[in-house]
Amino acid sequence: xxxxxxxxxxxxxxxxxxxxxxxxxxxxxxxxxxxxxxxxxxxxxxxxxxxxxxxxxxxxxxxxxxxxxxxxxxxxxxxxxxxxxxxxxxxxxxxxxxxxxxxxxxxxxxxxxxxxxxxxxxxxxxxxxxxxxxxxxxxxxxxxxxxxxxxxxxxxxxxxxxxxxxxxxxxxxxxxxxxxxxxxxxxxxxxxxxxxxxxxxxxxxxxxxxxxxxxxxxxxxxxxxxxxxxxxxxxxxxxxxxxxxxxxx
Amino acid sequence: xxxxxxxxxxxxxxxxxxxxxxxxxxxxxxxxxxxxxxxxxxxxxxxxxxxxxxxxxxxxxxxxxxxxxxxxxxxxxxxxxxxxxxxxxxxxxxxxxxxxxxxxxxxxxxxxxxxxxxxxxxxxxxxxxxxxxxxxxxxxxxxxxxxxxxxxxxxxxxxxxxxxxxxxxxxxxxxxxxxxxxxxxxxxxxxxxxxxxxxxxxxxxxxxxxxxxxxxxxxxxxxxxxxxxxxxxxxxxxxxxxxxxxxxxxxxxxxxxxxxxxxxxxxxxxxxxxxxxxxxxxxxxxxxxxxxx
Numbered sequence: 001x002x003x004x005x006x007x008x009x010x011x012x013x014x015x016x017x018x019x020x021x022x023x024x025x026x027x028x029x030x031x032x033x034x035x036x037x038x039x040x041x042x043x044x045x046x047x048x049x050x051x052x053x054x055x056x057x058x059x060x061x062x063x064x065x066x067x068x069x070x071x072x073x074x075x076x077x078x079x080x081x082x083x084x085x086x087x088x089x090x091x092x093x094x095x096x097x098x099x100x101x102x103x104x105x106x107x108x109x110x111x112x113x114x115x116x117x118x119x120x121x122x123x124x125x126x127x128x129x130x131x132x133x134x135x136x137x138x139x140x141x142x143x144x145x146x147x148x149x150x151x152x153x154x155x156x157x158x159x160x161x162x163x164x165x166x167x168x169x170x171x172x173x174x175x176x177x178x179x180x181x182x183x184x185x186x187x188x189x190x191x192x193x194x195x196x197x198x199x200x201x202x203x204x205x206x207x208x209x210x211x212x213x214x215x216x217x218x219x220x221x222x223x224x225x226x227x228x229x230x231x232x233x234x235x236x237x238x239x240x241x242x243x244x245x246x247x248x249x
Numbered sequence: 250x251x252x253x254x255x256x257x258x259x260x261x262x263x264x265x266x267x268x269x270x271x272x273x274x275x276x277x278x279x280x281x282x283x284x285x286x287x288x289x290x291x292x293x294x295x296x297x298x299x300x301x302x303x304x305x306x307x308x309x310x311x312x313x314x315x316x317x318x319x320x321x322x323x324x325x326x327x328x329x330x331x332x333x334x335x336x337x338x339x340x341x342x343x344x345x346x347x348x349x350x351x352x353x354x355x356x357x358x359x360x361x362x363x364x365x366x367x368x369x370x371x372x373x374x375x376x377x378x379x380x381x382x383x384x385x386x387x388x389x390x391x392x393x394x395x396x397x398x399x400x401x402x403x404x405x406x407x408x409x410x411x412x413x414x415x416x417x418x419x420x421x422x423x424x425x426x427x428x429x430x431x432x433x434x435x436x437x438x439x440x441x442x443x444x445x446x447x448x449x450x451x452x453x454x455x456x457x458x459x460x461x462x463x464x465x466x467x468x469x470x471x472x473x474x475x476x477x478x479x480x481x482x483x484x485x486x487x488x489x490x491x492x493x494x495x496x497x498x499x500x501x502x503x504x505x506x507x508x509x510x511x512x513x514x515x516x517x518x519x520x521x522x523x524x525x526x527x528x529x530x531x532x533x534x535x536x537x538x539x540x541x542x
Contacts, residue, residue: 002319018446028458053461060458062536064440068450075455076446080536089379095325096315114315117308119468120325123250126380126438128533131464137308194445197532199437200379208445 002094004087008106011178012144013084013205014164015187019212020171023063023077027163027172031059031081031142034162039147040112044135056133058082058142059163071216079172081163082129082142083196083204084108090121090130090141099139106178106205107146112138126200149174177205250381251471252526255305260371261522263299263332264393265515266292267364268401270339274361277407281350289343291404293336300332324377328370335363368397375525382432383529392418392425396518403493403514406507412497415514419490422521426482433530443535454538469531470539481524489517 035058036042045055059081067073084101088108091099098114099121101107110121117137122130130141145161148154158165164172175184184207187193193207235243269292273280280288304310319326339360345351372393375384399414440454441447493510 002322025458054459054463056464057459062444062454062458063456064444064446065453065455066446066450067453076444078444078446080458092322093325093374093377095317095319095323095329096312097319098315114312115309116312116316118306118316118325119308120323120374122464122468123531124378124380126443126532128465128469128536132308132468134464139308196445197438197442199442200532210445210448 002091002097002099004091004101005103008086008101008103008178010105010176011084011086011205012105012107012149012175013177013184013207014081014144014161015173015175015177015184015193015207015209016079017171017173017191017209018076018078019191019209020169021061021077021079021167022169022171023061023075024168025061026166026168027079028057028059028061030162030166032057034145034148035140035143039143039145040110041133041136041138041140043140044133046134054134056131056140058129058131058140060128066211068213072214074211074214076211079163080127080129080196081206082108082144083127083202083206084142084144086203086205087201089124089126089200089202093120093124095120107144108141109143109146110139110141112136115139126197126202127204144174177207250526250529250531251468252523253306255302256526257519257522259299259303260393260525261299261515261518262295262302263371264368264397265400265404265518266294266296266299267332267335267368268397268399269404270296270335270364270401271361271398272401272405272407274339274342274357274359274364276352276354276357277405277410279352281346281352283347285343285346288405289339289347292339296332296336324370324373328367328374331363331367331370335360335367338363365394365397368394379436380532381529382436382438382532383429385436386425386428386432388421388425388428392421395421396521400514400518403497403507403511408497408507412494415490415494415497419486419494422486422490429528433532436532438532438535440535440538443532454536457537465533466537470534470537471527472539478524478528481520485517485520485524487517488513489521490514493517 032043043056047053059079062078062080064076064078065073066076084106088101091101096114096116098111100109115138117132119132121139130139133140149159151159160174164174173184173187175182177184179185188207191209193209195204273288273292304313316326316329320330338356342353342356342360345353369390372390376389379385395418399418402411402414440452444452446452492513496506496510499506
């Protein structure tokens, strides 16, 4: 049903650390890999080896330049996927009931066998988290790797979303944001985790940790200079002779 | 938004068809026999043809019947129910008028109300979307309803009423453009709120996440043709509203001028509806640095 649950027992979601993300896109690739081989229709590519390739992805990494009023500019890599909103507009607009939010853990999913591919849910999502698969004609979105996190056939260490498992920088965290004592909730509290587009009223579960301000080193540009001095000052032998000969020239 | 031909045809022609059904249901004109038959064929061709066109953009149209299930929350589902209800009620009313020469007045009123409810639900599919500030305004349903009613009056041959209603619809059209032009700016959604990076300074999209295009850019970040929007608005106003009104107020205007007025109106209506989609800015464009706000 496309009526949203009044409350969910858990609020499973991601916390993405914009201070740590290095913009390597490994999460994008691991997401595409896992979700092409597992839950639901594969994520197709069109004209993959041609002149105009495009494909379905559930996670994409933007990069933004932030220029503060004072201090140096910063480059911020910005991974974006479904935020599993508490007040998900993509769910209520669905005419068929294919789009739904789970009462037990708050994950927003698409029942692909009921999806008519009208794209209205993607229209209703402000974050661009949903993409219509061009081959299957059904709506694809992040499942929070629902087929990993409860999967007892996987080693326990792998029972987290593929993007979180893959991130080499440790910029992605998974947990229950409904539990104020969970690791992710404490991280959000400590680091001032924020909502994207709060004015849209979607109440996203996923949180973003803002980048820490960069240290201004412009007044002290030779901070590394001591390390750049010649290492061997008193060469001996052939190099010593060459050094002296060149000095004399 | 991508101005897909299927949604332009769907909203334009089903709006006209249900507008005509409104007037037929009200008994304006009160027709029976073969004349009524011709009127209903036109009305049903427009309404049903438009609704069928809407299924062309579906990824899996074979499951379209499932769209009747979620009327509690979804305007698209409500539209499905209301359109079928309106068409069924008006079919009984039309049958009585054409073959039994009887006017079932109460049923006509119900059919007329359902026809307008259908157009309202269509308009709310767009009007409900906070993600498209240009549509998310009270004038969106007013705009689509006034256009549908004015077009219906024109098709029903209600000359005086049509002229007045077209003038009203034109005023609403201009107001919708005016309010819409500043809607994104006034929505408060910017690249800064989209990324949460506005506090330390100014944010600029530096590198997109992909080198090619994708579903989001194709569907939501349509910019082609916006540079001609001012000219197209003038064309829509002239063809859709201005010329038909002039043709209607010519004394003794007959069927030929009436047909001409309808053709002009349809051309203007389609132009206006193309702009309705092409000019609509989805906030996801902000992530790609494609919006000025």
